[in-house]
Structures are given as C-alpha cells and as structure tokens.
Amino acid sequence: MDSTWLVLLSLALGLVVGAGFVAILYVAARRGAHAADVASPAVPDGVDQVIDALESAAIVLDPSNNVIKASPGALSIGLVWNQALVHPHLVDLVGRVRRTGEPITEECELARGPFGEANIHLSVRVARLGSRYILLLAEDRTESFRLEQVRRDFVANISHELKTPIGAVGLLAEALDSASEDPEQVRRFAHRLTEESQRLARITQDIIELSRLQAADALTDAEIVSVKQVITSAVDQNRVAAEARGIELAMRGDKRAEVYGDEALLVTAVHNLVSNAIQYSPAGSRVGIGVRIVDGVVEIAVTDQGEGIPEDDLDRVFERFFRVDQARSRHTGGTGLGLAIVKHAVQNHGGDIRVWSQPGRGSTFTIRLPEASHDAAVRPAIGETT
Structure with missing residues (x-):
C-alpha cells in the first residue's frame, strides 16, 4: 500500500513539475515573440x-x-x-x-x-x-506657392505698368495747359502724349490678347496655314523697324511647310519674336528666321546677335511682364507680355517653344508645331502639346 502511494505521489509531483516547466516555456516563448515583434521592422498589415x-x-x-x-x-x-x-x-x-x-x-x-x-x-x-x-x-505644395507668387507678381506688375503711362498722360495734359502759349512746347508735349497713349494701348491690347489665349483650350476653326506666308507677314510688319536700325532680316528654310491653325495668331507669335530680336540686337547686325521640318514637326527659329540671356533668366523669359533688361525694355516701349503671348499662342496650336541663349552670343527662339497632313483622318488634335 505504501508503495502505491509513493508511485501516485511521484506521478503527481511529475505532473506538477512538467506543468510548471511547460508554463515557463510558454511565458518565455511569449516574451521572445514580444521581443521579436519589438525588434521587427515590419509595419502593420496593409x-x-x-x-x-x-x-x-x-x-x-x-x-x-x-x-x-x-x-x-x-x-x-x-x-x-x-x-x-x-x-x-x-x-x-x-x-x-x-x-x-x-x-x-x-x-x-x-x-x-x-x-x-x-x-x-x-x-x-x-x-x-x-x-x-x-x-x-x-x-x-511648391508649385502652388510658385503659381501664387506669379499671380501676386502679375497683379503688382500690371498695376505698375498701367500706372506709369496713365500718370504720364495726366502730367502731360497739365503741361500742355501750362504751355498753351508756346507752340514748340505744345508740340513736344503732344508728341510725348501720343507716345504714352500708344504705350497704354499696346499694354491693354496685349493683356486682352493674352487673356483670350489663356481662356481658349484649343482652336475651333483650324485651317491649313502656309508657314512661308506667316513668316512673310511677320517680317513685313517689322521691316521698317529693322531698316531704321540697319538690321538685316534673313529668311531661309523649307518654304513648303504647313501647319493647322489660325494664321493671324501665328503671325502675331512670329511677329513678337522678330520684334524682340530687332529690339535686342545691335545696329547693323542680322536677324535670321529659319524653317525646317523634323520628324513631322515644323520648327520656326528666330535668331539674333544680341547680348544674350543669362542662364538664370532662361526659365523666366516667358513669364508675364518679366524683362531681362528692365531699363532697355521700357526705353523701347516693350510691354513684357510679348513672349507670354507667343507661348500661349503656340501651345494652343499643339506645339511648344524653346529658347537657347548664351551671353555675348545672341539668342534663338524656336517655335515647334505639328506638320499639317492633307489626310483629314490623321490631323493632329489642336491644343495638345507635342
């Protein structure tokens, strides 16, 4: 009997010790799992x-x-x-x-x-x-901040640009009244008054044109346009200004190039580039207008022999009212909107514009437009940038 109790007691003690050992192993495993979880770099599921x-x-x-x-x-x-x-x-x-x-x-x-x-x-x-x-x-939000800064600059610039000729008109009107008995002074003030009114008209017209271009997503009545005719018209509009400064306007390139779009708008774009080239070129120099077709893209390049554009300003030249040379632009009567108009006119034709320039070596502005196809089924979508 005693031996039976001893066996039972031994079994009970064995079960208790085994259970305790299993419990210790379980706790150790839980702690190990927790430690592994703490050290694990895995992020929550999903x-x-x-x-x-x-x-x-x-x-x-x-x-x-x-x-x-x-x-x-x-x-x-x-x-x-x-x-x-x-x-x-x-x-x-x-x-x-x-x-x-x-x-x-x-x-x-x-x-x-x-x-x-x-x-x-x-x-x-x-x-x-x-x-x-x-x-x-x-x-x-960098781009949003940049656009907001551009908007603030535009409001500030347009206020200043309009204020200057408006103020000048008022002052000149007063001067005319004071000089009413001096014919020479009257003529001088009247000439200045005409210049300021023309400047104000140019600014107003450029603002209207730029607003119209920015409001239009695409051209609704696109036609096949001869690039040769566009360049000829633009050059004719600038010929008097070029001859006054002894600047040669040289046209070259593919005369068969055609694009889809609005001829008057394209003439305005090329005219602005040629006008800028004349204004910023030294007297007696040369402005080249070239055309070529590369892989279905018509390129119109306007090259001058001016002072060039600093590298830091290349990304800003198409901004509204931005001027590389503030004093010179005001002296020549520029509004600071010409290149912005070019950019939006070209984009509305499904193209883009690029600029190359080095200080002391001049600048080249290149308009790139999709070449027109006479097969209506493959006409490019005007308004989509290539």
Whole structure:
C-alpha cells in the first residue's frame, strides 16, 4: 500500500513539475515573440501596399526614428536619406507627436534633400500609427506657392505698368495747359502724349490678347496655314523697324511647310519674336528666321546677335511682364507680355517653344508645331502639346 502511494505521489509531483516547466516555456516563448515583434521592422498589415500606392510623400518611423518604410514621393523630394529623416524640423514634429500622442498638421519650408539649396514648400501631417509607429505624410505644395507668387507678381506688375503711362498722360495734359502759349512746347508735349497713349494701348491690347489665349483650350476653326506666308507677314510688319536700325532680316528654310491653325495668331507669335530680336540686337547686325521640318514637326527659329540671356533668366523669359533688361525694355516701349503671348499662342496650336541663349552670343527662339497632313483622318488634335 505504501508503495502505491509513493508511485501516485511521484506521478503527481511529475505532473506538477512538467506543468510548471511547460508554463515557463510558454511565458518565455511569449516574451521572445514580444521581443521579436519589438525588434521587427515590419509595419502593420496593409500599410506597405498603401504607402507604395501613394503619389505624395509618406514615411513610417519606428520608436528609434528609423525609417522602416518610405513612399517613392518621399524619396524623390529628398525627405529620407540613409534610412533617416533628413530635416531636424521633421524629427522635432515626430518627437512631439510621440510625446503627446496628438497629431500635428503644419505648413513648412525645407531644403530639397540633405545637400539641396533649393527650397520646397510642404503641407505635413504627423500622427501615430498603432502604438509603436509614427506616420508622416507630406504634400509638395511648391508649385502652388510658385503659381501664387506669379499671380501676386502679375497683379503688382500690371498695376505698375498701367500706372506709369496713365500718370504720364495726366502730367502731360497739365503741361500742355501750362504751355498753351508756346507752340514748340505744345508740340513736344503732344508728341510725348501720343507716345504714352500708344504705350497704354499696346499694354491693354496685349493683356486682352493674352487673356483670350489663356481662356481658349484649343482652336475651333483650324485651317491649313502656309508657314512661308506667316513668316512673310511677320517680317513685313517689322521691316521698317529693322531698316531704321540697319538690321538685316534673313529668311531661309523649307518654304513648303504647313501647319493647322489660325494664321493671324501665328503671325502675331512670329511677329513678337522678330520684334524682340530687332529690339535686342545691335545696329547693323542680322536677324535670321529659319524653317525646317523634323520628324513631322515644323520648327520656326528666330535668331539674333544680341547680348544674350543669362542662364538664370532662361526659365523666366516667358513669364508675364518679366524683362531681362528692365531699363532697355521700357526705353523701347516693350510691354513684357510679348513672349507670354507667343507661348500661349503656340501651345494652343499643339506645339511648344524653346529658347537657347548664351551671353555675348545672341539668342534663338524656336517655335515647334505639328506638320499639317492633307489626310483629314490623321490631323493632329489642336491644343495638345507635342
């Protein structure tokens, strides 16, 4: 009997010890799994796919602020480098969210990339992602800020451009009244008054033309237009100004080229380029107007022998009211809208315009338009840029 109890007691003790050992193993396994989970760089299920699909910048950070997931947008604008956030300000935002648990939304301006000099404008939102991670979303607002700056500049410039001739007209009218008994002074003031009124008329006409072009998505009554006729008309309009300064206007190239569009609008575009070339060329020099067809694209190039355009200004020459040489442009009566009109006229014809220039070597502006096909079935869609 005693031996039976001993056996039973041994079995009971064995079961208790085994159960305890199993419990210890279970707890150890749970702790190991938790430790592995803490150390794992994996993000919650589904977040990977969402971030990969985002066009905007998205970044997931672990408790040590290591970047464990970044969208292509975040990499393209330089927010992440070497698996870390580049900008201390963004690190500070992440730290504040981690401490308070409250999401933050902020507009900020940062350098593009770790070594970038150009700035980008971002709309940033930082929030918790589960209990461990931080999610940072950033929308690049740089282009919106640039367009807003262009709009403000346009309003300021147009106010100034109109104010100058209007003020001059008022002053000259008063001067005429004061000089009514001096015929010579009257003639001089009247001549100035005519010049200012013509300048005001040019500005007004250019603004109206530019507004009309920007409001039109495409040309509704496109016709086959002879490029030779367009250039001939544009050159004829500028011949007197060229002869007055001894500038030769030389036309060359393919005389058979044709495009679809509005002849009057294309004449205006080429006229503006030739007029600019004459204004910024030295007396006695040469302005070339060439035409060629390359792979179904008609290129109209206007080349001058002027002072050229600084590299920093090349991207801005088609902006409204932008002038490379403010003083000279005002002296020649330019409105600062000519190249903007050219750009929009060409875009409305499904083309584009390019500029090459080097200081001291002159400039070349090239209009590129789809070549016209006489087969109506394959006519290009006017208004679509090639």
